[in-house]
Amino acid sequence: MFKSSIILSIIMCFSTTVLANTKVKLGMSNATAGPVASLGAELYLGSQTYFEQLNLQGGINGKQVELLSLNDNYEPKLTVINTRTFIEQEQIFALFGYVGTPTSYAIFPILKKTGIPYLMPFTGADFLRRPIQENIFNLRASYLQEAQTQIDYLINKKRYKNIALVIQADEFGLAAQRALNKELSRYNITPVVNARYQRNTRDMSHVIKKLQTKPIDAVIFIGTYEPFSHLINTAAQEKIDVLFTSLSFIASHEVYSRLKYNSRVMITEVFPDPSECRWTICQRFKNDMTKAGVNKLNRVQLEGYINAHVFSEVAKRCEQELSHACLIKQFEQYSFKDKDLDIKFSDNNHQGLQKIYLSFSPGALLP
Missing domain, CATH: 3.40.50.2300 (Response regulator)
Structure with a gap:
């Protein structure tokens, strides 16, 4: 203070x-x-x-x-x-x-x-x-808008019910988790797994163990690109076949470039692909x-x-x-x-953009 x-x-x-x-x-x-x-x-x-x-x-x-x-x-x-x-x-x-x-x-x-x-x-x-x-x-x-888009995709389009949350243990994780839980509650869905990890680390061993204890359709990850990429690659090695999702903060280009396997990943974005x-x-x-x-x-x-x-x-x-x-x-x-x-912008709106986009890894688009 x-x-x-x-x-x-x-x-x-x-x-x-x-x-x-x-x-x-x-x-x-x-x-x-x-x-x-x-x-x-x-x-x-x-x-x-x-x-x-x-x-x-x-x-x-x-x-x-x-x-x-x-x-x-x-x-x-x-x-x-x-x-x-x-x-x-x-x-x-x-x-x-x-x-x-x-x-x-x-x-x-x-x-x-x-x-x-x-x-x-x-x-x-x-x-x-x-x-x-x-x-x-x-x-x-906002993260709330991204959460709404992600949960809508997972539940209404993919018909998933068994959803796990992997959360960075700080204010970022808490802010995003509040938004995600708010949206999940609208569908009367409670995460089957809640796992946390420390900021600025890539140790996902305890997370992998938790994910192996329950049947899971999708894992929503809140954090940064290095631990996320490491989690996805480790999960592939352990034969954990789920859809991984994350928010725009993850920097999708960094994640996709680090994938070693044909993993399924979906990321919400707040700007379009420049190409x-x-x-x-x-x-x-x-x-x-x-x-x-x-x-x-x-x-x-x-x-x-x-x-x-x-x-x-x-x-x-x-x-x-x-x-x-x-x-x-x-x-x-x-x-x-x-x-x-x-x-x-206006005096009662200090957020200029509202639109959300979706991006997918090549593996996510396979049958």
Whole structure:
């Protein structure tokens, strides 16, 4: 817990919220090393690529955008330290593109105390959505919406009843489990297995043992891509033939590339596959990534790119002065439509997107 003097010093840093210098400084804390490094690195890559092209065209009303990135290894304590560094030393304008529910939860007191904008975090957690916090804006759909889509698919389409939950033992796991249990209860279904594992580990031996004790149709996994991939591959070795599912946080491209067997996997997504996307902004994304020398494109990069686009378009509307008050006001009036891409915020809706997609491993599509 933070001492009152620390909180006071942070608040004083933001007592004047008008951007006075020639740069718009954003702070991004996420994992760029360790077992979930791909999430932070790819999200940053997408955002930074957009901002580099934007700066070549004059930035935001003549101000260059500077995206500062610090690694937190997906560990909440490091996220807190990084956030204090951004606010107290770097005096950034907003926090942008953070990755993770437990990391977001750790800095939630700072967000509430300081009122600093917290923009487009890579999480679908409910506490960042309800009740609405004036300074928090999400772009991606929520975990509840993903849970609704997953449970509908498993129960109504696949007719499964024996469902197991494997949950990361932290705020991410709890947030997702609440959403899943809420949806399962609508069908009077209780998970046949509940297993938990520690964040930032891939030890799934105890989980495998639990899965072997019950007849199971599907396993819903809440966590990150390395332990999920390891669980799927180990289950295949143990002849556990089930459908594995997970949320968009898992980074499906990372999971599918690690599968060693013909396993069945379904993942809910909050952005389309760039190779299939027909939005105009997707073509811009592909062109800009090519200019940056990036040839392997994925949904996480696209999300980072569109996060940067939304922030920039909203900030440009503050032509007189870019302040926190103006940014919040303009966010609540912002909408953007591009074919079936429909982004819309309001004073009672701080989540811009609502749509869920499904992706499947090659094995999941077999008879």
